[in-house]
Amino acid sequence: MDLALSIFFQVLVDGIVLGFMYALIALGYTMVYGVLEFINFAHSEIFVIGAFVGVEILLGFEASGSLAMLHPAFVLLVVLFAGMVISGLAAMALERVAYRPLRGAPRLVPLISAIGASFFLQDFIRLVESLWRNSFYLSYPTLPSLEKSLKIGSAVEVPIKSVLVIATALVMLLALHLFVNRTRVGIAIRAVAQDPETASLMGIPVDRIIALTFFVGGAMGGVAGVLFGLHYSLINPYSGFVPGLKAFTAAVLGGIGNIPGAVLGGIVLGLVEAFAASYLSILTNGAFGAEYKDVFAFAILILILIFRPKGLLGEKVREEGV
Amino acid sequence: MKKGERMKRWFVHIGLIGYIGLTCALVFYFPQSVLAFLLFEASLLLIYYAALPRTTKLFFAAVALVLLMPLLGIVNGYYLEVAIQVGIFVALALGLNIVVGFVGLLNLGFVAFYAIGAYLWAIFGSAHANEFLPGAHFPLAPSWFFVFLFLSVLVGALTGVLLGLPVLRLRGDYLAIVTLGFAEVVRALVNNLDKPINLTNGPKGISPIRRPPLFFQPILELLGLKLDAAVLYPLYFYFLVLLMVLLVILVARRLEGSPVGRAWKAIREDEIAAAVMGIPVVRMKLLAFAVGASFAAAIGVLFAAKQVFINPESFTFMESIGVLAMVILGGMGSIPGAILGATAVTILNLQLLKGLSLWLNTLRQSGIILALPLLGSFDLSQIPAQFEPAKYERMVFGLILILMMIFRPQGILPPRRSEVKSDGAA
Structure with missing residues (x-):
């Protein structure tokens, strides 16, 4: 039991970090679902694009020798901003090429196109990195100032990396909250989510609002990608699949289409996963271990969909009669 | 008029025989040429499209x-290996x-039933079952293979129903994600159930798996045919797969025209209307899930016996999407479409992309330096070693899915509609 107690705080921090990461990715799923009632299956690759943009910029800084000279805060801002913008633009391009021509088609048609886009993008990233670096398994260069830990009290240490993830995620979530609730464009997004036809009658350019929603969701995913790279270091073109599926689970858990729900779902899922990974082996005397953490996430998804498909906070999207 | 028709038919016959004979000769004389074999494979497509009576076409195909x-x-x-994989x-x-x-x-988790x-x-056709069952009864005798073929149909149907019962009430896109989650759970279980009880041997996989019995060997020997096991087994599996494909086609065709098949299509077109017309929607969906799952499970048994060795790597999400891409390429709901789609995609992956990879490799080693106008010279050995077309299956699947959805969602060979005749029942 001593071991269980001594790792408790560590696990809690890991779970919260994971949870905020899922929350940021889940926002992309949930916002797009809000306006289009459609699962953007390729969102996990938008997240990976963010991670790769981050590593490319950091490796560029490193190669030019300026990584050590520049202020770490500046480097982080540049990397996060670039990941955000490029992922957002990639999501917009994806919508334009693979989804917009299919608007109005039966439900499964855009979903299949999105699955195709997901697979295509995975190998496209692989192709680009193979031609450019002759390898597609990349690792983030270490930033010395991120390798330290904050000491709270005598026993508890929180790595700076975790603080960075949590702080960035909180800033992004606050910004999104203000954007969606306080700006005219944000109101337009919510109007389209409620009823696209009426919104268009009110003079809202629905197509542009949908593109913008993809940009905002993609930008959140891009930030999550950079944070993922900074925190876990190793990335490859296929690293998005599992986090993407879990973030989707988080979105469903919180109630898909519901922005606060996505955040809540992400954090709940992150905590469940972290605790399952660490405590399962202690509780079962080593019979089952951390390798079952994915099973937990998917089991939660299946159970939620069966017993409470509206999610924890309920569904805010419209019910379509057709 | 009638004479002209007969002449035309003769031309088609002679053309087909000539084409098949020619491509066969090409494969015989150039056994290494991918192109020759592809041309031969195309003859099946030619037969399908030929303006001949059905029995003649069947004869040619046979x-x-x-x-x-x-x-x-x-x-x-x-x-033969390619043909087995295609099958x-x-x-x-x-x-x-x-x-x-x-x-x-x-259903994005189709591969789970296959697994x-x-x-x-x-597990039971190798010595592996001895790990968790008392005694040393395993591997089972080769003839049990056929028993397991039937057993797998039952187990497949059962798991299909067990998964279907809770999830079939979900809307289409949720169902897709749940089946995907189910397949990932199955894969995680297969990957990790080497402890506490070693059921699956985890990532190391299971081998050697028994192959079906060569019960016909005495007959072959009576006929004076002595074939080496290395030749005999691939031939054997080829015919087993062919038989199974024929069986599956037969079942699918019979189901399509039956009241069940019509009910399925009614559900596809409009679920609410179908329910109003008295179709038991959930039961029909369960039946479809069960039939699909039992097909996949039976093929899985055959696959394990053919491979002799299996591990979780063969049952990834990519396999599910690959099969989906085949169905979509050919045309959803079309039996000839599914056959064409599966053949085209498998040949593309196994032959064209691999051929392209080999060709790039020879280019790399050739040391040729290309002098391109305006662009300067390019040393072919500089083609990155990581760039291998054979490894880009996902890109192929992805492109098929996107392009088909945008430009031809009904597929290459869309199902013929309104072929159902009213039986004249009053």
């Missing part, structure tokens, strides 16, 4: 598949076509 293909397989064993994927695509094409349920069938035979 000659090509039962006689010529095995002969070419003896010339170059790799072609396996054709059968899988036909199974998925029932679920996705007939009923319109997007269940494969592991069923792998």
